Amino acid sequence: MRHIAFAATALCLGLPAAAQDAPSCPLPADRYDMSAEQIEAMYDCMSAYMIEGYQSQGNEIATAYRDWTQASTRPAVAGVHGERFLNTFVNDVAAEQYLKYAEGDFEMPVGSVLAKEMIGVTDDGAARRAPLLIMTKVADAPETDGWRYSGVQPTGQALNVSQSFCHDCHQNFDASDSMGYPLEEVRVSQ
Ligand code: HEC
Known part of the structure; x- marks a missing residue:
């Protein structure tokens, strides 16, 4: 309700509604047992708000x-x-190889960028924006198998990430060039 009150105040003052007003995107009681339709509806509700935040700086x-x-x-x-909803996008350099979701002896081409949106959930069951996480394949990062990890906060500011924190987990995916891949049920079929 709170953001509605804010919007109303902005209207009364003749101001444009604040750009950062969160939409109200309530989730079902068991948020980890949502149908595909319920997840899509949540994403539709959050989508414009997320991109506005990530891009704002x-x-x-x-x-x-x-x-x-x-x-x-x-x-x-x-x-x-962090038990968030994840949604991955890959750039043109990465797409062909990434979408094979391959395991084996291969490396992603230098210039590949993988970006993963995250939607979190508050204790009272509302969706909220979480950081955009990024992996970029570079020529000069042998200690992380060529991956540079970064991120963007929902405020648009760079996320402070520790290369070793991210890679300590990602290196477990050594059969897939340190990539975790989406759950099988949501992989794009070729
Ligand atoms: C505890 C393990 C763990 C840690 C720590 C971790 N990740 Fe991940 N990451 C995963 C898994 C598992 C996936 C695949 C899950 C999915 O997309 O459904 C993944 C997926 C990703 C993807 C999508 C590309 C892919 O398929 O691998 C990006 C981008 C990413 N992580 C970035 C990061 C960044 C940046 C950090 C550090 C801030 C980080 N990760 C820390 C486990 C981890």
């Missing part, structure tokens, strides 16, 4: 990634990344 990847290839059919909870 002009971050280059945040501005570009929604035009890339979506690598999952919808957001899904994978049980890592």
Whole structure:
């Protein structure tokens, strides 16, 4: 209700509604047992608000990634990344190889960028924006198997990430060049 009161106040003062007003996107009681339709409805409700936040400080990847290839059919909870709903996009350099969801002896081409949106859930069961997480394949990061980890906060500011924190987990996916891939049920079929 709170944001409605804010919007009403802004209207009374003749101000444009604050750009950062959160939409009200309530979730069902068991948010980890949502149908595909319920998850899609939540995403539709959050989508414009998320992109507005990520892009608000002009971050280059945040501005570009929604035009890339979506690598999952919808957001899904994978049980890592803080039990958030995850939705991955990959750039043109990465798309062909990423969408094979391959395991084996391969490496992603330098210049690949993978961006993963996250939607969190508050204790009272409302959806909220979480950071956009990014992996970029570079030529000069042997200690992280060529991946540079970064992120963008919902406020648009760069997220402070520890390369070793991210890679300590991602290196477990050593059969897939350190990539975790979306859950099988939401992979894009070729
Ligand atoms: C505890 C393990 C763990 C940690 C820590 C972790 N990740 Fe992940 N990450 C995963 C898993 C598992 C997936 C695949 C899940 C999915 O997309 O459904 C994934 C997926 C991703 C993807 C999508 C590309 C892909 O398929 O791998 C990006 C981008 C990403 N993580 C970035 C990061 C960044 C940046 C950090 C550090 C801030 C980080 N991750 C920390 C486990 C982890």
